Amino acid sequence: MGPPPVVTGISPKEGPPGTRVTLRGEFLGAKAQDLIGLTICGCECLLSAEWKSPNKIIARSGPGKGRGDIIVTTRNGGQGTSTVQFRGYHETIGPMKESAVWVEEAPMQSLVWGRRALSPTNYQQEDPLGLSVEGNDKKFPEDELIELFGDGSGELASEKFHPGWFLLQHHHATTLDDLKAGLAYLRRKVHSQKEGQLSFLKANVGSVMEQLDTIMLLKEQFESDVQKNGKDPTAKLEKAIKDSMAEADKLFHDVLARRDKADATRNALSLMQRYRFLFCMPVNIEKNIKGGNYELVINDYARVKNLFGNTELEVFKKVLNEIEVRIGKLRTVLRKKLEEMPVTLDEQKKIIRNLVNLAAEGDPAWDAIASHAHYLEKSVTACINEYLESENAGGDDSSKTPKSNGLTPTSVKQLRMQQNEENNVPPQVLCVEAICDVVTEQLPDLWRLGQSYFTGQLHVTVDIEKQIPFKSLVLSSMQHAVDAMKTACGTNLDASWLLHNLRCIRQTYASLIHLDLPSEALDIFGKYLFDLRLQCLVALFKQTADKITALHRKETWKIEYLNEHGGVTRLPGLFEEMVLEVSKLARETVIACGPRELPLLAHTSHQTLFHNAVKTLFTAFAKCLQQLAFSGSEEAMDDDESSVSQLIGSPVGYRTRDKQQGPTWEQCLLISLSNIRYTLNTIIPHVNDALKQHGYPPLSLTMSSNTDWTQLDTLDSAVLDAYLERRCDPLVGTIEPSMYLGGLEWHLDIEPSHVRPYVQEALTNLIAVHAEVRRVSPGLLKRVLSHIVETVAEELARLMSCVTRFSPSGAVQARVDITLLTSAVHSYITPRAGSFFEEALDAISEPVCKEDSQKIDALLRKVASSMRLQLACLADDSADGIILKGSDPNRATTV
Numbered sequence: 022m023g024p025p026p027v028v029t030g031i032s033p034k035e036g037p038p039g040t041r042v043t044l045r046g047e048f049l050g051a052k053a054q055d056l057i058g059l060t061i062c063g064c065e066c067l068l069s070a071e072w073k074s075p076n077k078i079i080a081r082s083g084p085g086k087g088r089g090d091i092i093v094t095t096r097n098g099g100q101g102t103s104t105v106q107f108r109g110y111h112e113t114i115g116p117m118k119e120s121a122v123w124v125e126e127a128p129m130q131s132l133v134w135g136r137r138a139l140s141p142t143n144y145q146q147e148d149p150l151g152l153s154v155e156g157n158d159k160k161f162p163e164d165e166l167i168e169l170f171g172d173g174s175g176e177l178a179s180e181k182f183h184p185g186w187f188l189l190q191h192h193h194a195t196t197l198d199d200l201k202a203g204l205a206y207l208r209r210k211v212h213s214q215k216e217g218q219l220s221f222l223k224a225n226v227g228s229v230m231e232q233l234d235t236i237m238l239l240k241e242q243f244e245s246d247v248q249k250n251g252k253d254p255t256a257k258l259e260k261a262i263k264d265s266m267a268e269a270d271k272l273f274h275d276v277l278a279r280r281d282k283a284d285a286t287r288n289a290l291s292l293m294q295r296y297r298f299l300f301c302m303p304v305n306i307e308k309n310i311k312g313g314n315y316e317l318v319i320n321d322y323a324r325v326k327n328l329f330g331n332t333e334l335e336v337f338k339k340v341l342n343e344i345e346v347r348i349g350k351l352r353t354v355l356r357k358k359l360e361e362m363p364v365t366l367d368e369q370k371k372i373i374r375n376l377v378n379l380a381a382e383g384d385p386a387w388d389a390i391a392s393h394a395h396y397l398e399k400s401v402t403a404c405i406n407e408y409l410e411s412e413n414a415g416g417d418d419s420s421k422t423p424k425s426n427g428l429t430p431t432s433v434k435q436l437r438m439q440q441n442e443e444n445n446v447p448p449q450v451l452c453v454e455a456i457c458d459v460v461t462e463q464l465p466d467l468w469r470l471g472q473s474y475f476t477g478q479l480h481v482t483v484d485i486e487k488q489i490p491f492k493s494l495v496l497s498s499m500q501h502a503v504d505a506m507k508t509a510c511g512t513n514l515d516a517s518w519l520l521h522n523l524r525c526i527r528q529t530y531a532s533l534i535h536l537d538l539p540s541e542a543l544d545i546f547g548k549y550l551f552d553l554r555l556q557c558l559v560a561l562f563k564q565t566a567d568k569i570t571a572l573h574r575k576e577t578w579k580i581e582y583l584n585e586h587g588g589v590t591r592l593p594g595l596f597e598e599m600v601l602e603v604s605k606l607a608r609e610t611v612i613a614c615g616p617r618e619l620p621l622l623a624h625t626s627h628q629t630l631f632h633n634a635v636k637t638l639f640t641a642f643a644k645c646l647q648q649l650a651f652s653g654s655e656e657a658m659d660d661d662e663s664s665v666s667q668l669i670g671s672p673v674g675y676r677t678r679d680k681q682q683g684p685t686w687e688q689c690l691l692i693s694l695s696n697i698r699y700t701l702n703t704i705i706p707h708v709n710d711a712l713k714q715h716g717y718p719p720l721s722l723t724m725s726s727n728t729d730w731t732q733l734d735t736l737d738s739a740v741l742d743a744y745l746e747r748r749c750d751p752l753v754g755t756i757e758p759s760m761y762l763g764g765l766e767w768h769l770d771i772e773p774s775h776v777r778p779y780v781q782e783a784l785t786n787l788i789a790v791h792a793e794v795r796r797v798s799p800g801l802l803k804r805v806l807s808h809i810v811e812t813v814a815e816e817l818a819r820l821m822s823c824v825t826r827f828s829p830s831g832a833v834q835a836r837v838d839i840t841l842l843t844s845a846v847h848s849y850i851t852p853r854a855g856s857f858f859e860e861a862l863d864a865i866s867e868p869v870c871k872e873d874s875q876k877i878d879a880l881l882r883k884v885a886s887s888m889r890l891q892l893a894c895l896a897d898d899s900a901d902g903i904i905l906k907g908s909d910p911n912r913a914t915t916v
Contacts, residue, residue, distance in 0.1 A: 024048045026093040026101030035108035035163065036082060042107065044078040050095045051075060057096055062089030062109050085109045108163060149177065150203025151210075152195060161193045299329060299340055306347040310354060319378045322348055352381050359389050362396035366466040369393070370479060377480050386470075386479040387487060393467045394494040400459045401505045408452035409509065452509040453522045457529040460502050468495065468536050492539065499542050503549045510553060516560040520610050523557050526550055527615050534616055547617060554621050555630065558611045562634035565603040566641035569596060573649050578684050578692060580797065588798060589699045590692060592649075596642050597704050601711050603638075608715045628718040635712075635720065639731035642700065646733075650693035650740045688793065690744040691805075695798035697737045705731070744805065749812045752786040755779070756816050767824045767831035773876075776884050780838045781891075783813060784845055788894045806849040814850075814857030817842070821864035833873055835865045837880045841888075845895050 030045035042061065050056045053072040060066065064083025071079045078093065087110075091103040166175075166186055173183035175190040192200065222229060246254065270277075293300055302325055309318045325344060329337050358364070359372045369389050376385040471491045473479050510522055530546050572595055582588035612621050622628050684692065709720045729735055759779030765771070787809065794805050817839060827835060843850070843858045850858070868874045885892060 023095070023097035025098040026050070026095050028091045028093055028101065028103035028105065031091060031105050031107055034105070035110065037110060037112050038082060038084045040082045040109075042080055042082055044080065044091060044093070045076060046093070046101075046103070047076060048095070048098050048101070049075050049078055049093055051097070055096045056093070058092070058094030058100070060090075060092045061085065061107055062087065082107065082109055084111075086111060110163075148191070148203075149207055149210075150192070150200070151206040152192065152199055152203045159194075161189045166190065296337075299325060299337065302340065303343045303347055306344065306351070310347075310351055315351065315355065315375050318348075318351060319375055323378070348379060352376065352379055355379070356381070356385075356388075359385060360392045362392065363463075366469055369466075369470060370473065373479050373481070384481060384484070386474045386481045387484070390467065390471055390474060390491060390494065393463070393470060394498050397459065397463045397467060397498045398501045400463065401456055401502050404452050404455040404459065405505050405508060408448040408455065447514060447518055449509045449514055450518045450521055453506055454525055456502055456505050456509070457525045460499075461529050461532050464495075464498065464502075464533065465536055467498065468538060471495070492541075495538070495542055496545065499545045503545055507549065510556065514560070516557065516564040519553070519557045519560050523550075523553055523610065526553065531616055543617065547619075551619055551621070554611045554618075555627065558607055558621070558631065559634055561603055561607050561611065562637055565599055566637045569599055569638060569641040570645055572596065572642070572645045573652075576649055578689065580692065589696050592645070593696050593700050593704050596638075596700070597707060600635075600638055600708050604712055604715055604717065608717075612716065622718055631718060632720065635708075636730055639705075639733065643732040643736050646693050646696060646700075647736050647739075650690055650736075651743065652689070687744060687747050688797065690740050690747070691794060691797040691801065694737065694740045694744065694801060697733050697740065698798070698800070701731070701733050701737070741804070741808075745808050745812075748786075748790050748805075749809050752783065752790075752809065753812050753816045755782055755786070756813070757820055759783075760820060767835060768826045768828050770828045770830050771834075772830055773834040773837060773880060775880075775887070776838050776841055777834065780842050781888075783842065784888070784891050784895070787813075787846065788891060791895055803849060806846070807851050807854070810846045810849045811851055811854040811857065813842075813846075814854040814861070818857040818860040818864070821861040824864065827866045829873060832866045832868065833876050833880070836862065836868075836877055837884065839865070840877070840881060841884055844885075845892050848896065 024047075026046060026048045028044050028046040028049075032043045032045075033040065036042070050072060056067070056070060056072050056078070058065075058067055059070045059078070059080055061080070061082050062085030064085040066080045066083050069081040073079060088106045088108045090106055093101045093103075095101070166173075166189060169189075170183050170186045172181055173186050174181045175186040176182060177187070188200075192203075195203075250257065298321075302321060305321065306318050309315070322344065325341070329341060332338065332341070355372050355376050359369065359376070364372075373385050373389055471494075474481070475483055475485075475488060475491075477483050506522075506526065510519065514522075526546075527550065530543075530550055533543060533546060572592055575595065576590060576592055578590060580588040580590060614620060622631055705720075713719055756779050759782050760777060762778055765777070787806065790809060791802065791806060794801050821835065821839070824835075839858060839861050846854075868877065
């Protein structure tokens, strides 16, 4: 809409009907078609209006009387106003004067005897005072006349005639003497009209006689015409006129027909040219629809409805019907485009606005929201079908080969998946990436579209009741995406790929947080993200446990002496590095909280899950140590004749454990036992302290609730038992054969000169075990030798108790043997071993005389002196020597 028109000037300012008036003003229309109304003094004058410019219009005044406004109406500005007025008045019109309006035939001025003036010229009214109007050309102001006389008039024939108005209007410049002369003339004229008929006839007797003659002549002529033509001559005249008209029609029928046809064609062409916009509208609509110029079509359609919406012309109605058909097709096209995806948010808003402008049925904005939500769920399902189903196809090459006829979206995804398969990227990871891309790209547009709908930005009627369905659409779309990601991540994936998925989902979650979504929607992603973090934590520790289980491939059996208590291999150090590495990685990736994420290990159940994950690491290491410790057993050697390194799958370069190079199985047991003790005493406290520093829950609860939660204590006992079995059985088995070697019996009276061979062999075997254990781990000496000494003491007690009789010499020999052996292993005698030794001595008969006791003491000193090197091997490093207890328990000799 433009500014309303304003009339600021008019020329002339007054006049009778039909006066050519020039109007001047502002905003009178940009072109002739913009002028749709013009009234002057309340009379419509549009037909005579001639538009010249936006500031000038020429028109003719109508039959209005009095003062009135000039109102101009334009298409863009509407009805305007005026700052000036026009005065219309009616003149006395004679028969010979042109007039723009119909003049009622008033009765002519009566003359004497009722005669009327025969000459039309006599109708021109003369001045009743008989005065000349020269010098009165300048009219008296109309406003002053109206102010003086009100509703009066200066017209002689008017009922409101006022003589003062007449004198001021016609004789305002006439002198008083002339007015007096005119008054005398008027009186004489009136007096003459009052004379009788006789005087009139006397004065006009000649004229009267001429009139009588004329009347008589007319009568004679009329009678002759009646005799000649009859009493009704008009019938013949009428017939003659009709015949003339018929003949004229015959002569000019073709010409008139061609003229009428030419006029009709000219009118049609003129009409088409004038309304060319309307008649070309259907073709233009189809052309613009094909070109995608929907806004232009909508603007033209609105213009047509505004101009011709209420027309009654059939031709216009027919064109409007064709336009409506094409507009209906446009609505269908826009509906399809609204449902087609993908489409940007701005394009969707534009389509919705076009449908609203076209008064489409239904709610196009809500339909767009529903279509967008449906497309989001469909895209997520397509990701599952594209990646996971192709994986389940089991290597079907045809399904993985991209189509050759163009790059459709499906073939592009297949090509991308094929390229990633070459890079060993699992399809589950590609599926999660694709779902995250779909959610990141489409869910914000869906949310913004809904917000625009409910804030009234889409120019549709907002239905507040649809807020709950919209919320359900958003929640269901997010839940569907989360379920799809659960399906993808639910399969067996490496921890590294799970962490990759976690990063992708965290990025998506961060983008959703910025959308100001409701808490319920964000909680769907947040809960799944929390579960995925737990899954990643478990997967990380499980993957590390698998690597720890495979640590046996890296065992070289090379001992590193860390302290004076013993040495270990590099295996416990590798185990500690892997545990600390996975704890650091988990803290940086899984435990660390992102935006709007909950602490992972705040709940007790989750702490228990973490403790179980840590427990899997230690149990895996226990299995690794068990495999290494028992890989040299007889059962393992029977299964495979190869070396232990080949048994455990060690790579080339690892030391093989055969007779020439690697350690024996007994040595492997000792090394494993040392590794176990080092892990229990050193590695576990280090790991516990490191986990506390990283913010993990302490392992004290797990340690206190389960004494052997690492299974290392059980393995320690098993390894020790295996080693003792390997060393005790041969050692104890040689005592009895050596005791009776050469047919020596205890009842024989043979003078003792040294300890018997079984004692020497037992000491030698103990020294060998002592050296073997000390070389690996001195801290295990007490534990290992004490068990072996108990077994030896038990065997000696059994053998001595089985002897039926001791000769005096045999008793001395036995006591020397037991005493020397007891003194040699004194540092490793446990109370149980001591009781067995006491039981063995009790089984031997006591010395019968003092000489036997002296013999025992002397023999012990002799033997200790000769075997001082062997005895020193078994002596405690802190002791000054070996204490020999002879026949008298209160007497002891230190060697």
